[in-house]
Every structure is written in C-alpha cells, then in structure tokens.
Amino acid sequence: MTALPVLETARLRLRGIVPDDAEAMFPVLSDAPLMRWWSSAPHGDVAETRAYLTYAPDPDGMRSWAISLGEAAPAIGWVTVIRRRPGVNEIGYILARDHWGSGIAHEAVARVIDLLFHDEGQRRVFADVDPDNAASRGLLERLGFKLEGHLRAEWETHIGVRDTIIYGLLRDEWATRG
Template sequence: MPAPTLTTARLVLRQLREDDAAALFPVLSDAEVMIWWSSGPHASLAETEAYVKGNAAEGQGYHCWAITAGDDVALGWVILIDGKTQVKEIGYILRRDHWGAGIAREAVARVIAHGFDDLGLRRIFADTDPENGGSIALLERLGFQREGRLRGEWETHIGVRDSLIFGLLRDEWMMEKTGE
C-alpha cells in the first residue's frame, strides 16, 4: 500500500516514486549531504535510480514520502520504517540548498503527526551520527529525547561510527502540540 499523501502549509509529502531519481541525484551525490548517511555519495544517476527504486517499492516494511514544495519535484524524503508493534524509526534527507528554511522540520513533524494520530504509534525513534549536529538539533526541536549511544554501531563510507538513539513517545508529542 502506498504512503498516503500528507500536506502542510508549504509542502506536499507523497509516495516516493522511481521517477524521482533524477531530482534526487543532486541530493544523493552531494558529499556534504551524504557525509552522515550510511553509504557514500552516489557516483552516477544509475546508482541513484537503483537506490530510489528500492526505497519507492511498496511492501518493504516502510513508507517513504518524497518532500515536495507543491511542484511535485522531490527535494528529499522522510521514511518511516517498521519496528516493533506500535514503534517505527524515522529518517530523512533534504537537498542542501533547502537547509535552514524549516522544510525538514515541517516534513518530519507532519510524518510524526501521521504516525501518532493516524497509525496509533506509541514511539518513534531516530538513529543519527554523534557528529551530525543538524540532525540532532532537528530531533531535539521536535521533542525527541536522547536515549543512548551505540558504540561502533555502523560501518560506513567514512569508517566505523557510533550512533545516537533519540526517541519520542506519543504522550510527549501530544504535550508538545498542546503546549502543556
């Protein structure tokens, strides 16, 4: 089943499609964007096409939304990966020339709301590199709490890396939304 279309004031989040590869190649081939990703920058459009095809496929145990600003051009994505019952992992990537404009925060917040409000999740977590200050700041702004550090967790294109785990509970999200 495809990811449902989600909207915000500025964005349309829709199912990632195979034909988004050309728009996402500048994201996935950007060394600065990809430094904290589990794989290195893509060297060719063909590599991006294969990668996007895998993430766009349905029935893989996750939903992946293309982030668009209403023109249907993918600027990045947000993914919600199946975990335990009522628990999912969130991940995201955004084209560098859109950093700092609140787009990632808006898109991730909308997917979090969908997870808690529509899917009935009790917990959403994220896994990020300890040196990824932008992602850590985004998670903290959204109310995530640092839960732990996994030492030597990932073997990546920049070596073996630790991982910080951040978690957000449904009740915490509801309090954040209502301002209590």
C-alpha cells in the same frame, strides 16, 4: 504496490517516492558533504540513485515520502519510516542542502510523526544519528525527541566505523508538546 497517503502542510506536499524521482534526488545523493552522515557513500550517477529508489512501499516495513514544494514540484528530499516492531518506528530524512535552515525538514518530519501517532496510533518513534551530525541532532531536539543512548562503534560506513546515538519520542510527549 500499495500507495502511500499524500500528506500536506501549509507549504509542502509529501507523496510516495518513486524511481522517477531519481533525477531530482541525484544532486542530493551525490553531494559528498551532505552524504557524510548517510549510511552509504555519495552516488556516482543517476542510475545508482534510480536503483536506490526502486522498492515497493510496505505498510508493515519501510515507507518513504518525497518532500516537494507543491503538486508538480520535484522532490527535494524525503522522510522514511521503518516499522521495527508493533507500535515502534524508526524515522530518517534527507533534504537538499539549498533548503537547509528553512524549516522544511522540521515541517515534513512533524507531518509524518502526526500520521504515525494520531492516525496510526503508534506509541514510539526513534532516530539513529551519528553523534557528529549536529544539524540532525538539533532537528530531533526541536521536535521533542530525547537522547536515549550512545552505541559505540555501531556502524561501519563509507567514512569508517562510527558511533551512533538514539533519540526517541513517545506519543504522549508529542501530544503535549508546546
């Protein structure tokens, strides 16, 4: 298994998520209102969360960083990057509800975007978001993402068939943000 680089910010430590994070992440993944906009239904038990977190990071595929408040602190969320084609990556994230509004999601996602653009030289990052997920849309807009499209009846999820909207960010836009 290839280890992900540990990323740090002023208050956060991001490291590869592992199945042992299941106990810490189960309250997040079982929170029905929080999971409304997720691609799967709320988890029923820790075993389901452990299975969900059991995969090997793949630099040419999917990578997930656990968000924590320090080296020994438990995971409170994660940021996932999926390489869709050379130079183009999809980003997703989830954060425990009791940390909403604290800037943690912004800080964590921004740090991963820095890695993608500055360290890896990627050219584009995009996010696929339910149009009714106002909090996620706001985060992306604060990070400088631009609304690029609206796909009707794109996903069939645990809450039914849903539209999706695509937000995109280019390396040059990230480099010149104020």
